Amino acid sequence: MRYNVAVIPGDGIGPEVIEESLLVLKKIGEIYNHEFNFQEVLAGGIAIDKTGEPLPKETIELCKSSDAVLLGAVGGPKWDGLSGEKRPEKALLGLRSALGLYANIRPAVLHRALKEASPLRSDIVGEGIDICVVRELIGGIYFGERGRSVKGKMGEAAYDTEAYSVGEVERIAKTAFQIARKRSKKVTNIDKANVLESSRLWRSVVEKVAKDYPDVVLEHMYVDNAAMQLIRNPQQFDVIVTTNMFGDILSDEASMITGSIGMLPSASLGEGSMGMYEPIHGSAPDIAGRNMANPIATILSSAMMLRLSLNLEEEAKTIEDAVTRVLEKDYRTSDIMNSGMKPVGTKEMGKLIVTEL
Amino acid sequence: MRYNVAVIPGDGIGPEVIEESLLVLKKIGEIYNHEFNFQEVLAGGIAIDKTGEPLPKETIELCKSSDAVLLGAVGGPKWDGLSGEKRPEKALLGLRSALGLYANIRPAVLHRALKEASPLRSDIVGEGIDICVVRELIGGIYFGERGRSVKGKMGEAAYDTEAYSVGEVERIAKTAFQIARKRSKKVTNIDKANVLESSRLWRSVVEKVAKDYPDVVLEHMYVDNAAMQLIRNPQQFDVIVTTNMFGDILSDEASMITGSIGMLPSASLGEGSMGMYEPIHGSAPDIAGRNMANPIATILSSAMMLRLSLNLEEEAKTIEDAVTRVLEKDYRTSDIMNSGMKPVGTKEMGKLIVTEL
Numbered sequence: 187m188r189y190n191v192a193v194i195p196g197d198g199i200g201p202e203v204i205e206e207s208l209l210v211l212k213k214i215g216e217i218y219n220h221e222f223n224f225q226e227v228l229a230g231g232i233a234i235d236k237t238g239e240p241l242p243k244e245t246i247e248l249c250k251s252s253d254a255v256l257l258g259a260v261g262g263p264k265w266d267g268l269s270g271e272k273r274p275e276k277a278l279l280g281l282r283s284a285l286g287l288y289a290n291i292r293p294a295v296l297h298r299a300l301k302e303a304s305p306l307r308s309d310i311v312g313e314g315i316d317i318c319v320v321r322e323l324i325g326g327i328y329f330g331e332r333g334r335s336v337k338g339k340m341g342e343a344a345y346d347t348e349a350y351s352v353g354e355v356e357r358i359a360k361t362a363f364q365i366a367r368k369r370s371k372k373v374t375n376i377d378k379a380n381v382l383e384s385s386r387l388w389r390s391v392v393e394k395v396a397k398d399y400p401d402v403v404l405e406h407m408y409v410d411n412a413a414m415q416l417i418r419n420p421q422q423f424d425v426i427v428t429t430n431m432f433g434d435i436l437s438d439e440a441s442m443i444t445g446s447i448g449m450l451p452s453a454s455l456g457e458g459s460m461g462m463y464e465p466i467h468g469s470a471p472d473i474a475g476r477n478m479a480n481p482i483a484t485i486l487s488s489a490m491m492l493r494l495s496l497n498l499e500e501e502a503k504t505i506e507d508a509v510t511r512v513l514e515k516d517y518r519t520s521d522i523m524n525s526g527m528k529p530v531g532t533k534e535m536g537k538l539i540v541t542e543l
Numbered sequence: 544m545r546y547n548v549a550v551i552p553g554d555g556i557g558p559e560v561i562e563e564s565l566l567v568l569k570k571i572g573e574i575y576n577h578e579f580n581f582q583e584v585l586a587g588g589i590a591i592d593k594t595g596e597p598l599p600k601e602t603i604e605l606c607k608s609s610d611a612v613l614l615g616a617v618g619g620p621k622w623d624g625l626s627g628e629k630r631p632e633k634a635l636l637g638l639r640s641a642l643g644l645y646a647n648i649r650p651a652v653l654h655r656a657l658k659e660a661s662p663l664r665s666d667i668v669g670e671g672i673d674i675c676v677v678r679e680l681i682g683g684i685y686f687g688e689r690g691r692s693v694k695g696k697m698g699e700a701a702y703d704t705e706a707y708s709v710g711e712v713e714r715i716a717k718t719a720f721q722i723a724r725k726r727s728k729k730v731t732n733i734d735k736a737n738v739l740e741s742s743r744l745w746r747s748v749v750e751k752v753a754k755d756y757p758d759v760v761l762e763h764m765y766v767d768n769a770a771m772q773l774i775r776n777p778q779q780f781d782v783i784v785t786t787n788m789f790g791d792i793l794s795d796e797a798s799m800i801t802g803s804i805g806m807l808p809s810a811s812l813g814e815g816s817m818g819m820y821e822p823i824h825g826s827a828p829d830i831a832g833r834n835m836a837n838p839i840a841t842i843l844s845s846a847m848m849l850r851l852s853l854n855l856e857e858e859a860k861t862i863e864d865a866v867t868r869v870l871e872k873d874y875r876t877s878d879i880m881n882s883g884m885k886p887v888g889t890k891e892m893g894k895l896i897v898t899e900l
C-alpha cells in the first residue's frame with residue numbers, strides 16, 4: 187500500500203525527532219512492504235520566517251489531502267514577541283480547526299523500565315500509571331468569541347468565551363467511551379459544573395451518551411479535585427474526558443506524573459480516519475541541534491498514526507515493542523537518564539530502535 | 544480590645560473544626576486580654592435546610608458588619624442535586640462577592656514534621672515546600688456573563704465568559720507583589736497568554752504593576768506548564784499570582800503536593816482589613832460527626848485572621864507555634880497519621896493545641 191503522510195518538522199528539536207521517526211517508518215515500510223510518501227510542509231516559527239505566516243495555505247491544503255499528519259514541535263522564544271494571529275501556536279490551533287480534529291488523545295503511561303522517573307513516591311506509583319486523557323480540541327474557550335472593550339468593570343477589559351454545544355460534547359464523549367471499552371471500562375468526566383453553565387450542559391450530555399455504554403462506568407469530578415487526585419492517587423483513573431482548557435492543564439499534569447515527557451505521544455482525530463500525530467513535549471529550543479532530544483515520543487506518535495489513521499495495527503505494535511526492548515537494554519537519552527544506564531543521543535536512540543524492529 | 548467575628552460553621556465537618564478553633568481563640572483572648580464576640584450565622588447546606596437559601600440576607604449583613612469571618616466548610620452530596628442558584632457553593636461565591644474579597648491567599652506549606660506526607664519523591668521535596676498562591680477571587684469566568692442559547696455550533700449551547708479589566712488585575716497584582724516582598728521576592732504570574740485575550744491583558748497589567756516593585760523578580764508561565772512544574776520542581780515557586788479559574792485548579796494542586804490538605808488555611812481579603820478565613824479542605828461528609836477531622840487547617844486560618852484582619856501578629860504566632868509543637872510531639876489526626884505517631888481525634892488535637900498556647 188501507498189500512504190500519503192504530511193510531515194511538519196517545525197521548530198527547535200522538531201526536525202531532529204522527526205528525522206528519527208521517518209527512519210523508523212521507512213524501515214517499517216521495507217519490512218511490511220508499504221510505501222510511505224512523506225511530504226514536508228512548513229508550519230510554526232520556521233513558516234513565519236520563510237513566508238511571514240505561521241500556517242501557510244499550502245500546508246493546510248496538503249495536510250487535508252493526506253492520510254495523516256506527523257508533527258515535530260512548533261514555537262520558541264524567537265517568536266514570542268509576536269501578537270496573537272502571528273504566533274507559531276496559531277499553526278497548531280489553525281491545523282486542529284481546519285482538519286476538524288476534535289479529539290485529542292493523550293496516553294499518560296509510565297513505562298515499566300522507567301518507574302523511578304516518576305516524581306511521585308513509589309508507593310503511589312505502585313504497579314505503574316496508565317491514564318488516557320481525551321481532550322476536546324476545537325471548541326471551548328480556545329475558539330470562542332474574544333475581544334476587548336473600553337469600558338469593563340474597572341477600566342479597559344478583555345474577554346474570552348467558553349462555549350459548548352450538545353453535538354460537540356456528544357462526539358467527544360463517544361470517543362472517550364469507545365476508548366474506555368478497549369481499556370478498563372471507566373470514564374472520569376472532569377468539569378466545573380458547580381460554577382460553569384457550560385460545564386452543566388457538558389455533564390448532562392456526557393450522562394446521556396453514557397446510556398449507550400452501560401458496560402462502562404462513568405464518574406464525575408470537579409477540575410480542582412482532579413488536579414489533586416492525579417497526584418494523590420493516579421491509579422483511580424482509566425479514561426479522562428474533559429474540555430479543551432481543562433484538558434490542556436490536566437493532560438500536562440498527567441504526563442508529568444509519569445516523569446517521562448520525552449516518551450509520550452499524542453493523536454488528534456476527527457470524523458474520518460485522518461489524524462495529526464505529535465509528541466506532547468515542546469520544541470525545547472535550549473537543546474535543539476545538539477543531538478540531545480529524546481525521539482521516542484515522536485516515534486511512538488508515528489506508531490499511533492499507523493494504528494489509528496492507516497489501520498496498521500501489527501506495524502504499530504512492532505514499533506512499540508522495539509522501543510520497549512531498547513529501554514529494557516538500558517539505553518537512555520539524557521532526559522530519562524539514571525545511574526547505571528547507557529547514555530545515548532537522539533540519533534543513536536533512533537538507530538537502536540530501527541535495529542530492534 | 545473587643546472584636547466582632549462572624550462564624551459560619553457550615554456543613555459536614557465544618558462545625559467540628561470550628562468548635563476547636565473557637566476554643567483556641569477563646570484561650571488566646573484570655574491570655575492576651577481580648578474579647579472575641581463570636582456570632583454564628585447560617586450559610587451553605589444547613590442554610591438551605593433551615594431557610595431555603597444557601598446565603599440568607601442576615602448572614603451577609605452580619606458578615607459585612609464584622610471585623611472578620613471565620614468559616615468551616617460548606618456543601619455535601621445531600622444538596623448536589625439542586626440547581627445553580629440554590630447550591631451550597633453559592634454561599635461561598637456570594638459571600639466573596641458581597642464582601643469584595645478579591646484576593647484569595649493560599650499558603651501551600653509542607654510542615655517540617657510532616658515531610659513524608661508529600662506524595663512527591665523526597666529528593667523533589669528537598670528542604671520543604673513553601674508556596675503562596677494568590678488567586679483572584681471575584682472576577683473572571685466565575686462571575687462573567689453566562690447562559691444558554693438554542694442555536695449553538697452544534698445544537699443547544701451553553702456559555703460562560705472569562706473577563707478581566709485593568710483595575711481588577713492591578714489590585715490582585717499589587718497584593719501578590721506586596722506578599723512577595725515579605726517572602727523570597729519572586730512572583731510567578733500564571734496565565735494562558737498564548738491563547739486567551741484576557742490573559743494577554745492580564746499579563747500586560749501585571750508587567751506594569753511590577754515596575755513599582757523593582758526588588759521583586761517577575762516570571763511568567765503558561766498554566767499547562769505550571770501544572771507540570773508544581774510537580775517537577777515546586778522549589779522554584781515563591782508567590783504565584785493567577786486568575787480565579789486557574790487559581791482554583793493550581794492552588795488545589797499546590798496544596799496536594801504538600802500532602803497535608805487538613806493542615807492548610809486560607810484568607811480572602813478585600814480593600815480594608817476585613818477578611819474571610821477558612822480551611823482549604825472541604826466539608827468531608829463521610830467523616831463528619833466522628834471526631835476524625837483535622838482541626839489544624841481551621842485553627843491556622845484563625846491565626847491568619849488574627850494577623851491579617853485584627854492586626855494581632857503576636858497572638859497569631861502563638862497559635863502557629865503551638866501547632867508546630869504539638870506536631871513535633873508526634874500527635875496526629877488520621878489524615879496525617881504515620882507509623883510511630885500518636886493518633887488523636889478532632890477534640891484531642893484541639894485540646895492539645897490549647898494547652899500549648
Ligand SMILES: CC(C)[C@H](C(=O)O)[C@@H](O)C(=O)O
Binds near residue numbers: 278279737
Ligand atoms: C501551544 C498551545 C497553544 C497548545 C494548547 O494550549 O493547546 C499546547 O499547550 C498543547 O497542549 O498542545
Ligand SMILES: CC(C)[C@H](C(=O)O)[C@@H](O)C(=O)O
Binds near residue numbers: 410636
Ligand atoms: C466550592 C467552589 C465553588 C469553590 C471554588 O471553585 O472557588 C472551591 O473549589 C474553592 O476553591 O474555594
